Amino acid sequence: MNHAHAIHPASAPAADVVFQVEGLVHRYGSAADARRILDGVQFEVRRGDFVCFVGPSGAGKSTLLRCLAGLQTPTAGQITFNGTPVTEPPQGLALVFQDYSRSLMPWLTVLDNVTLPLRAGSLTRRQRDEQGMVALEEVGLAKAVSQYPWQLSGGMQQRVAIARALAYRPVAVLMDEPFASVDAQTRADLEDLMLSVRKHLGISVLLVTHDIDEAVYLSDKVCVLSGSPAKVAAVIDVNLGSERDQITTKATREFAELRTKVYQTIRRPAAVKQ
Amino acid sequence: MVAPFRPHSPMRLSRRTRAVLVEVWLPIVLVGLWWVLSARYPSIYSPPLQEILRLFRELWLFEHARTDLLPSLVNLVLGYLLGLIAGVALGTWLGLSPRLNRALWPTLEFVRAIPGVAILPVFVILLGVGPAMKVSLIAVGTFWPILLNAIDGVRSVEPTLRDVAASFRIPLKHRLLHIVLPAASPQIFSGARISLSVAVILIVVSEMVGGNGGIGYFVRSAERSFAIPEMWSGIIVLGLMGYVLNTLFRLLESRVLAWHRGMTTRTQRDGR
Numbered sequence: 001m002n003h004a005h006a007i008h009p010a011s012a013p014a015a016d017v018v019f020q021v022e023g024l025v026h027r028y029g030s031a032a033d034a035r036r037i038l039d040g041v042q043f044e045v046r047r048g049d050f051v052c053f054v055g056p057s058g059a060g061k062s063t064l065l066r067c068l069a070g071l072q073t074p075t076a077g078q079i080t081f082n083g084t085p086v087t088e089p090p091q092g093l094a095l096v097f098q099d100y101s102r103s104l105m106p107w108l109t110v111l112d113n114v115t116l117p118l119r120a121g122s123l124t125r126r127q128r129d130e131q132g133m134v135a136l137e138e139v140g141l142a143k144a145v146s147q148y149p150w151q152l153s154g155g156m157q158q159r160v161a162i163a164r165a166l167a168y169r170p171v172a173v174l175m176d177e178p179f180a181s182v183d184a185q186t187r188a189d190l191e192d193l194m195l196s197v198r199k200h201l202g203i204s205v206l207l208v209t210h211d212i213d214e215a216v217y218l219s220d221k222v223c224v225l226s227g228s229p230a231k232v233a234a235v236i237d238v239n240l241g242s243e244r245d246q247i248t249t250k251a252t253r254e255f256a257e258l259r260t261k262v263y264q265t266i267r268r269p270a271a272v273k274q
Numbered sequence: 275m276v277a278p279f280r281p282h283s284p285m286r287l288s289r290r291t292r293a294v295l296v297e298v299w300l301p302i303v304l305v306g307l308w309w310v311l312s313a314r315y316p317s318i319y320s321p322p323l324q325e326i327l328r329l330f331r332e333l334w335l336f337e338h339a340r341t342d343l344l345p346s347l348v349n350l351v352l353g354y355l356l357g358l359i360a361g362v363a364l365g366t367w368l369g370l371s372p373r374l375n376r377a378l379w380p381t382l383e384f385v386r387a388i389p390g391v392a393i394l395p396v397f398v399i400l401l402g403v404g405p406a407m408k409v410s411l412i413a414v415g416t417f418w419p420i421l422l423n424a425i426d427g428v429r430s431v432e433p434t435l436r437d438v439a440a441s442f443r444i445p446l447k448h449r450l451l452h453i454v455l456p457a458a459s460p461q462i463f464s465g466a467r468i469s470l471s472v473a474v475i476l477i478v479v480s481e482m483v484g485g486n487g488g489i490g491y492f493v494r495s496a497e498r499s500f501a502i503p504e505m506w507s508g509i510i511v512l513g514l515m516g517y518v519l520n521t522l523f524r525l526l527e528s529r530v531l532a533w534h535r536g537m538t539t540r541t542q543r544d545g546r
Contacts, residue, residue: 069441095441102434107456107533116452117442150537168442 017080018172018204019045019068024077026063036229037063038074043223043232045172045206050198052215053208054262055225061208064225065176068206069095082171094165098177100157104149104164111136111145114164135167136160138197155186159193166197172204179214188246191218195244212266216258217244224265234265321503330507338492343511346488349405350477353412357469361417362462365424366454375425386422390415390476394483403484408477415476416469423465427458460534463527470523474516489515 024041027034037060045051053061066072068079070089079086081093097103104113115132123131136142139159149157158178165173175194179187191214198205209215215222219238226233238258240249249255309323316322334343368375394411401407431454439449455462481490493508528535 069437071437071440089441089443091443093441095437097434097437099434102432103438105435105453105456106537107459108452116448117444119448119452120443120445148533148536150533150540164442 016046017044018047018049018082019043019206020078020080021068022078024064024067024074024079026060026067026072026074038067039227039229039231041077041225041230041232043235045204047171047204048198048202049220050195050205050218051207051221051223052219053206053223053225054210054212054215055230055266057210058228059225060230061210061225062176064230065174065206065208069093069174092169092171094168094170094173096158096161096165096173096175096178098180100154100161100181101149103161104157106148106150109146109148110141110152110160113149113160114167117164117168131169132163132167135163138166138200139163139193153186155182155190158182158190162190162193162197166201170203172206175205175207177208177210180209187214192244192246194218199242212259212262213250216240216255216262217246217250222258222262224262226266226268233268236261236265318500318502321506325503326506326510329503330510333504333507334511339511342487342489342492343515345405346477346481346490347515349408349488350412350473353409353477354416354469354473356409356413357416357473358420358466360413361420361465361469362424362455365421365462366428366450366458368421369425369428369458370454372429375429382418382421386418390472391479394480397480398484403486407484408480408488411480412473412476415472419468419472420462420465423461423468424458427461428454430461431457460531463531467523467527470519471516474512474519478512 021044022042024038025036026038027036029035041060041064043051053064055061063072067074068081068086070081070086070093073087081090084090105116108116111129111132114135115128118128118131133142133145136145139162141156141159141163144152144156144160149160152160158181162173162178179190182190194205194207195218197203205218207215207218216238217240222236222238224233224236225231236258240252240254240258305323312320313322313324368378390411393414397407397411397414401410435453435457438444439453444453477488478490478493481488482494489508489511493505493512496502496505496508
């Protein structure tokens, strides 16, 4: 992949669009006492984009992600992934869950966890293992292949989950609050890991978080969800360049301005309502 | 027979020796008491242990082991495996389809409540007193605990793992083999453990009632012909058989569920 643009011109070809979401509405419950979660959400994600979805808890971030993943059918609206409407979990889309201890199989070794999704394909065991090893090297876990997930630290377990997603050779990775259960240092490491992986493999990453700093630090675009039911309050372009650093990038004036902008966007619709 | 229950774990030799001692002192004392008391106060019903052991050696090493013990074991293993396979298969199916499960659960609960021994006469009428009756009776008796545990285990598979399977488009065969069954295996094993003791009871009872061979039949006919020491030797064989089967089961369990043990001890130590 040689065209991992940070920002795309408006005239980019349609083939470059990975996710196209239009008029997405989701309600829980029956018509009478339905609870609206999403109300006309729309946005577009292009190949190689790193997009973070921020918003307060209860803003429907996880619901949105489950709809994108095809795990949940939205009440109304259209989601297109790679040119095909999403009606079931689509091919070429990999998920990383928040709760790594629940999303890995404790009865499988690290390598077997990573290669389990590949068994369905036409690869031989050796090819699967090689593909899994490449992914594990990518996340820096080449030495832990024959261990079990529960023998690893939380951060390493989440690396296994990321490796599983990468070994799947996806077009896009969806991540639901992936770093919410690890300590701050590990979190910073995993953030940088995702940035380098994105750059290296040219995949799109869609990441849900409630942490504004994290969103600004990682994103090419921050998609702010706000209000109840949630709408896309703004899509904020992040022009921090492709080389980012936990200390220097976060110390820049641009970073501070962007985080203020995101924060204000989250606050404003709520303030209007009260 | 005393079967001290404690999970095995790899230990250093000295600790291991001590652990063995802790486990065997009571059986040694009990056997010693039996030996001394039965020698001092012999009666028709409790002949001296020395006599029983002499007969044990004479009868069970190895003539009757072949003619009586082996057929019992074959029937037991066959019936147990049938019940196990049927229980796991149907349990998985019901566990995966909550609707079907809800529709069948009350019936299952009722049928399960009928003790296996109670349906023995029906089986004798239907199948006679041959191996077919014994194997079927054991299969039916072992089926229920495994079925109910398998349903429970399959139903309690972590929902996140279902999402993982769905999002990575893992086909049903791999879901069953690599996700559902391993996740349910600790539960299935606890059902299988209950079923194993049920199977031992059923083989003995079926042979005592409708027998024309087997270890249960041997004990019963020895008792009827007042061959009391022979009867006791048969009972010892039964005890040993149950003990060995249980030990083999535990070995298998600790191998298959090594991940589970490792995970739970790790979790407890970390205090999570």
